[in-house]
Amino acid sequence: xxxxxxxxxxxxxxxxxxxxxxxxxxxxxxxxxxxxxxxxxxxxxxxxxxxxxxxxxxxxxxxxxxxxxxxxxxxxxxxxxxxxxxxxxxxxxxxxxxxxxxxxxxxxxxxxxxxxxxxxxxxxxxxxxxxxxxxxxxxxxxxxxxxxxxxxxxxxxxxxxxxxxxxxxxxxxxxxxxxxxxxxxxxxxxxxxxxxxxxxxxxxxxxxxxxxxxxxxxxxxxxxxxxxxxxxxxxxxxxxxxxxxxxxxxxxxxxxxxxxxxxxxxxxxxxxxxxxxxxxxxxxxxxxxxxxxxxxxxxxxxxxxxxxxxxxxxxxxxxxxxxxxxxxxxxxxxxxxxxxxxxxxxxxxxxxxxxxxxxxxxxxxxxxxxxxxxxxxxxxxxxxxxxxxxxxxxxxxxxxxxxxxxxxxxxxxxxxxxxxxxxxxxxxxxxxxxxxxxxxxxxxxxxxxxxxxxxxxxxxxxxxxxxxxxxxxxx
Amino acid sequence: xxxxxxxxxxxxxxxxxxxxxxxxxxxxxxxxxxxxxxxxxxxxxxxxxxxxxxxxxxxxxxxxxxxxxxxxxxxxxxxxxxxxxxxxxxxxxxxxxxxxxxxxxxxxxxxxxxxxxxxxxxxxxxxxxxxxxxxxxxxxxxxxxxxxxxxxxxxxxxxxxxxxxxxxxxxxxxxxxxxxxxxxxxxxxxxxxxxxxxxxxxxxxxxxxxxxxxxxxxxxxxxxxxxxxxxxxxxxxxxxxxxxxxxxxxxxxxxxxxxxxxxxxxxxxxxxxxxxxxxxxxxxxxxxxxxxxxxxxxxxxxxxxxxxxxxxxxxxxxxxxxxxxxxxxxxxxxxxxxxxxxxxxxxxxxxxxxxxxxxxxxxxxxxxxxxxxxxxxxxxxxxxxxxxxxxxxxxxxxxxxxxxxxxxxxxxxxxxxxxxxxxxxxxxxxxxxxxxxxxxxxxxxxxxxxxxxxxxxxxxxxxxxxxxxxxxxxxxxxxxxxxxxxxxxx
Numbered sequence: 001x002x003x004x005x006x007x008x009x010x011x012x013x014x015x016x017x018x019x020x021x022x023x024x025x026x027x028x029x030x031x032x033x034x035x036x037x038x039x040x041x042x043x044x045x046x047x048x049x050x051x052x053x054x055x056x057x058x059x060x061x062x063x064x065x066x067x068x069x070x071x072x073x074x075x076x077x078x079x080x081x082x083x084x085x086x087x088x089x090x091x092x093x094x095x096x097x098x099x100x101x102x103x104x105x106x107x108x109x110x111x112x113x114x115x116x117x118x119x120x121x122x123x124x125x126x127x128x129x130x131x132x133x134x135x136x137x138x139x140x141x142x143x144x145x146x147x148x149x150x151x152x153x154x155x156x157x158x159x160x161x162x163x164x165x166x167x168x169x170x171x172x173x174x175x176x177x178x179x180x181x182x183x184x185x186x187x188x189x190x191x192x193x194x195x196x197x198x199x200x201x202x203x204x205x206x207x208x209x210x211x212x213x214x215x216x217x218x219x220x221x222x223x224x225x226x227x228x229x230x231x232x233x234x235x236x237x238x239x240x241x242x243x244x245x246x247x248x249x250x251x252x253x254x255x256x257x258x259x260x261x262x263x264x265x266x267x268x269x270x271x272x273x274x275x276x277x278x279x280x281x282x283x284x285x286x287x288x289x290x291x292x293x294x295x296x297x298x299x300x301x302x303x304x305x306x307x308x309x310x311x312x313x314x315x316x317x318x319x320x321x322x323x324x325x326x327x328x329x330x331x332x333x334x335x336x337x338x339x340x341x342x343x344x345x346x347x348x349x350x351x352x353x354x355x356x357x358x359x360x361x362x363x364x365x366x367x368x369x370x371x372x373x374x375x376x377x378x379x380x381x382x383x384x385x386x387x388x389x390x391x392x393x394x395x396x397x398x399x400x401x402x403x404x405x406x407x408x409x410x411x412x413x414x415x416x417x418x419x420x421x422x423x424x425x426x427x428x429x430x431x432x433x434x435x436x437x438x439x440x441x442x443x444x445x446x447x448x449x450x451x452x453x454x455x456x457x458x459x460x461x462x463x464x465x466x467x468x469x470x471x472x473x474x475x
Numbered sequence: 476x477x478x479x480x481x482x483x484x485x486x487x488x489x490x491x492x493x494x495x496x497x498x499x500x501x502x503x504x505x506x507x508x509x510x511x512x513x514x515x516x517x518x519x520x521x522x523x524x525x526x527x528x529x530x531x532x533x534x535x536x537x538x539x540x541x542x543x544x545x546x547x548x549x550x551x552x553x554x555x556x557x558x559x560x561x562x563x564x565x566x567x568x569x570x571x572x573x574x575x576x577x578x579x580x581x582x583x584x585x586x587x588x589x590x591x592x593x594x595x596x597x598x599x600x601x602x603x604x605x606x607x608x609x610x611x612x613x614x615x616x617x618x619x620x621x622x623x624x625x626x627x628x629x630x631x632x633x634x635x636x637x638x639x640x641x642x643x644x645x646x647x648x649x650x651x652x653x654x655x656x657x658x659x660x661x662x663x664x665x666x667x668x669x670x671x672x673x674x675x676x677x678x679x680x681x682x683x684x685x686x687x688x689x690x691x692x693x694x695x696x697x698x699x700x701x702x703x704x705x706x707x708x709x710x711x712x713x714x715x716x717x718x719x720x721x722x723x724x725x726x727x728x729x730x731x732x733x734x735x736x737x738x739x740x741x742x743x744x745x746x747x748x749x750x751x752x753x754x755x756x757x758x759x760x761x762x763x764x765x766x767x768x769x770x771x772x773x774x775x776x777x778x779x780x781x782x783x784x785x786x787x788x789x790x791x792x793x794x795x796x797x798x799x800x801x802x803x804x805x806x807x808x809x810x811x812x813x814x815x816x817x818x819x820x821x822x823x824x825x826x827x828x829x830x831x832x833x834x835x836x837x838x839x840x841x842x843x844x845x846x847x848x849x850x851x852x853x854x855x856x857x858x859x860x861x862x863x864x865x866x867x868x869x870x871x872x873x874x875x876x877x878x879x880x881x882x883x884x885x886x887x888x889x890x891x892x893x894x895x896x897x898x899x900x901x902x903x904x905x906x907x908x909x910x911x912x913x914x915x916x917x918x919x920x921x922x923x924x925x926x927x928x929x930x931x932x933x934x935x936x937x938x939x940x941x942x943x944x945x946x947x948x949x950x951x952x953x954x955x956x957x958x959x960x961x962x963x964x965x
Binding site for chain 2: 372394402403407420
């Protein structure tokens with residue numbers, strides 16, 4: 001074993017310290033806004049200390065280009081969520097300092113997941129992330145829906161963790177090691193391509209990760225949890241844990257089990273198609289925008305899963321491009337929902353969007369951009385994300401899968417456009433008080449960032465795509 | 476424009492006008508510097524865009540696109556003007572959408588990189604959807620979503636085709652893709668994928684059903700843009716991409732395309748006869764007229780393609796003008812039912828004079844532009860398939876029937892009580908219609924001005940379609956020869 005290089009761990013250490021600091025601050029600081037500010041500053045510090053060069057802390061923790069990209073996504077997600085939360089929590093009367101430290105801990109968990117060199121570290125990261133989000137989902141204590149969401153999430157999550165543990169133990173039993181690369185090597189050299197125990201393990205891994213990314217048929221928890229959790233937490237959950245789930249999904253399948261690909265790729269195709277189908281069709285039937293976004297995020301998981309099927313670097317790049325862009329547009333859409341929320345108004349139903357273009361033209365226009373981006377219409381970022389996934393698919397001779405996926409995205413146009421239709425083509429309801437907007441500056445900042453990024457990534461995606469590819473050809 | 480305060484409606488309109496006029500002015504040096512003698516691209520602009528996907532920001536025009544660019548610029552000005560007083564709700568958004576549409580239209584006609592082309596092609600959908608859906612008639616929401624979904628299905632299939640092409644040739648650049656040898660079966664698949672997008676836009680039978688709804692419900696400016704430019708994008712797509720990229724597939728599928736065109740001509744015409752809604756009638760007539768355009772294009776000979784291109788311009792001018800005319804009376808009466816009119820000729824004499832000219836042009840009377848276009852198309856069509864040409868000729872007669880009958884019912888007969896005392900066209904409206912009137916006669920009397928611009932490019936295109944096919948079959952027979960040599964050796 002080489003010498004231990006602590007510098008690789010700096011961002012994680014900063015965040016851990018930050019998380020504990022926030023817990024302490026909670027005791028002394030009265031005004032919760034300051035806690036959020038400290039949290040933000042800490043996250044930015046961690047962001048700048050992210051390590052772009054390969055390095056590892058023993059064999060347990062590896063920092064690679066791959067983990068770097070995902071960590072960027074996690075930290076952006078964390079930053080935006082903090083900005084969204086400040087005012088929202090006050091409105092919900094649930095402003096507690098722990099909230100921010102839980103967000104931070106959850107993100108640290110995700111970062112360990114993507115950097116794990118060992119299945120145990122991966123498992124620990126997963127647990128840290130999951131436990132923190134269970135609590136976050138139930139954070140509005142006086143709201144029944146929120147508590148219900150937390151309980152559901154916890155039960156389902158615990159179940160899926162048990163499954164992954166079983167998978168890990170099977171792998172350990174067959175190969176005798178927990179080290180991710182060694183397992184892959186062992187399977188390769190000993191020709192265990194059709195070892196029944198390993199096959200079971202792969203299935204267990206897929207099932208468990210499918211739970212995490214809410215892929216059909218393991219998605220049942222998602223709509224309820226997404227709807228019940230505080231909206232800011234929903235935004236957080238629909239991006240962060242999902243991206244982390246994808247990160248380990250890709251890593252485990254492509255580095256540990258590449259030889260078994262002929263077995264698992266059929267399974268993944270099935271899950272992806274089913275996910276797109278169910279996600280899109282169910283989203284059609286929703287009258288609550290928040291729940292619609294929950295189903296739509298299920299559907300998006302289906303598209304991202306397709307990036308696994310080519311088993312190529314291009315496919316992985318596609319997954320990362322997609323998730324990066326998705327972060328902005330999805331949080332953006334949720335931020336509009338939060339903007340509409342005030343003490344006595346929910347702003348979650350489709351009806352609440354009626355005539356919004358008349359009363360709040362700017363907000364409506366911003367929502368319009370996010371809706372079109374989620375549909376995948378150029379010149380917005382969503383198109384670039386879909387495009388890169390489809391390109392990798394077609395490059396791997398999966399034209400029909402691409403055609404199928406793209407037709408699903410036409411279905412999705414219908415429900416995204418319905419929001420636009422309500423905003424622009426209906427009149428505000430008579431006699432209803434004009435909707436007051438949330439006045440938080442931080443929220444506006446988050447909306448501004450997501451809007452600019454969604455448009456920028458659509459019109460000038462070269463920076464993102466070229467730099468991602470560049471990093472990968474270097475490593 | 477978004478920065479302007481929404482109360483300053485005049486300013487917003489002003490900016491929209493300035494932008495569109497400025498665009499028009501920009502096309503003047505284009506016109507003067509345009510070299511008629513070459514089929515090469517001109518005024519090329521090319522920058523690296525997304526390096527790792529080999530995508531460029533690559534613009535250029537040639538004989539096929541120049542007329543469409545001019546037409547787009549002109550239409551945009553007219554649309555701004557016609558909406559000046561008629562759009563009263565959400566003025567700011569309307570003009571922003573209109574200017575965005577104009578930008579995307581011109582982008583579509585100039586893009587020489589397939590990726591860029593797709594971006595413009597799709598980006599156009601968003602403002603157009605809003606124009607139909609927000610400022611349209613009573614059934615606008617249905618019409619808007621129908622329009623959006625139809626076109627989206629078509630375009631995403633094209634997107635797949637585009638990516639397949641990219642995987643095959645590792646570039647999105649049209650000029651480079653043209654040098655590729657694409658196997659026949661792949662050509663067929665790609666042709667159908669691109670066809671899905673273009674046929675919906677044109678619209679060809681049987682995917683035309685979005686058109687009457689969208690055209691009828693859209694506000695006047697929206698109908699004009701749809702009729703004059705948007706549906707031309709489909710025909711342009713055939714000329715720009717399908718024919719040169721998949722020549723063998725195009726040749727092989729000609730019979731199918733000609734049949735669809737002939738059906739569209741006759742079927743569209745027959746439906747026009749039973750319409751009770753003024754605007755819907757003109758909308759259906761577009762189906763019929765665009766049938767002529769595709770007929771011309773798929774005759775794959777000089778006359779046919781030139782006629783098709785010219786007819787694209789003609790149809791843009793004439794149908795655009797007719798929609799403007801309808802918009803003018805609709806603003807006064809707020810009804811589109813033919814039975815609500817009658818005797819308009821004595822109430823609005825100047826208006827009816829304009830209308831009769833456009834009616835004649837639509838029918839294709841000699842001296843107007845419609846005649847030149849349809850004549851060339853039928854000449855071309857006859858050379859390819861006499862049957863299709865003969866069937867299409869009947870379409871002209873049907874066209875005369877429904878247009879003249881419409882004119883008779885609206886402008887002659889007894890004066891309808893409801894329209895008594897309507898004011899005739901004002902100066903602004905005359906100013907809008909006049910340039911189109913001039914174009915009708917200009918193309919009708921001296922089409923040489925326009926044909927000379929497109930001639931060289933069309934020749935090159937036709938040579939390409941046929942030449943490539945001949946050369947490929949040669950190499951095929953050579954290959955067979957070689958094979959038999961090999962077997963002899965054994």
